[in-house]
Amino acid sequence: MTIKGKAYIAGIYEHPTRHAPDKSTAQLHAEVAKGAIEDAGLTKADIDGYFCAGDAPGGLWPMVDYLGLRVRHMDSTETGGCSYLIHLGHAAEAIAAGKCSIALITLAGKPRTGAMPPRAQGAEADFESAYGATTHNAYGMCAMRHMHDYGTTSEQLAWIKVAASHHAQWNPHAMLKDVVTVEDVLNSPLISDPLHRMDCCVVSDGGGALIVTTPEIAKSLKKPLVRLIGHGEAMKGPRGGKDLDLTYSAGVWSGPRAFEEAGVTPKDIKYASIYDSFTITVLMQLEDLGFCKKGEGGKFVSDGNLISGVGKLPFNTDGGGLCSNHPVNRGGMTKIIEAVRQLRGEAHPKVQVPNCDLAIAHGTGGLLGVRHAASTCILERA
């Protein structure tokens, strides 16, 4: 049993806003849903499956009602920024099993307008909450240990931001459009050692949505065909404190599962959407997915290797979270959307990868240095 080729992404929509104080969060969900449905050439009445995560106000009950959906399959898996990559895999499973035929996945929210509610805590609360783990320092702890174990440098991390900025200059919606240098990154203030301000992604309002459907329905529509051929998901935490190793992520499990199902290897990938909450997130995930050996990520990302038209692995050609947007502090949705644009040939001409027929979208969710999930999707132009 596999989902390989059994589900197609027929509709995508990324909200152009980066600051939306005049809109409600539910409204943004509705706007991205409408955008994706129209992109697919469908109507709301066609939707029979709905997926949302913790950013959807009130979860499934109010959202399905607010949007006016009539669904026969729903899923509110919540794993932070990678929720939507997991939703895509779960939508494919549901479609393959006949539980729905046209699924809608939405993400939207306004962290730039106002602070997000704190993350819900589990059994660890009394033993961790006083220590002030935040995204910045949880990823800083990973970077610190990666540098210690493998000699990774701040200059190498900076190359990831530099590559993202080269792409963002062509994205009219990007929050940060200026091309930056390694020196610019190193000269930006330290936020949480060893991460500088420019190692961190932007905070933006916004959202995005996907329509996932059967091969038959996708072929009856007008958009170029993009299908999911491999999916993986995994979770990692300190697990009682035994053999703690913060230099790798749950991507070491989600990645191989997705590649195996797809029947391809990292060498075959023409374009990579890699969640870039911080520069270290990208570096560790590239290693964990097998684009290079563990510990060699610093060398791999240097000298423009991630810049489209320059390096061997074009990444985040919309400018990613580091430069374009990071709706609801969650990067998984926009990673899928830009990968679909590349496979459709709809990316900006300055960053479009020639003959892009195979792409990866991968992300983590939660705190990389504490507990997090990861999900990998391999997408193919059909």
Add this chain to the structure above:
Amino acid sequence: MAEAKKYPAPQGNPETAPFWEAAKAGKFLIKRCTACGEPHYFPRSICPFCFSDKTVWEESSGEGEIYTFSLMRKSPTGPYAIGYVTLKEGPSVQTNFVDCELEKLKIGQKVKVVFKPTDGAPLPFFTPV
């Protein structure tokens, strides 16, 4: 640097109450599974490794070394250093490093537990030896 920071009191629950009672007496407890022999932290009643319910409380030496850390420079309550300590007994624990020059912390540095007061049971932190 003065420790003006106020820390939240642990809420406690039946599973972890002995840990906080011991903390009031200045003792830092971990859990050990008598079926597989593995220690763990934070404490659970059922072993996260072999899933046996034969876990017992054990006083830790409170000594270990810094596995990693990050100095959080942007914070409304002032800079702080979060990190993990790998205890002599094995488990790594999340903590803050206190009563020291935060700029001089290093991976591998030897540290020991210190308790800081709250409105309830005290909380464990670590400081360089």
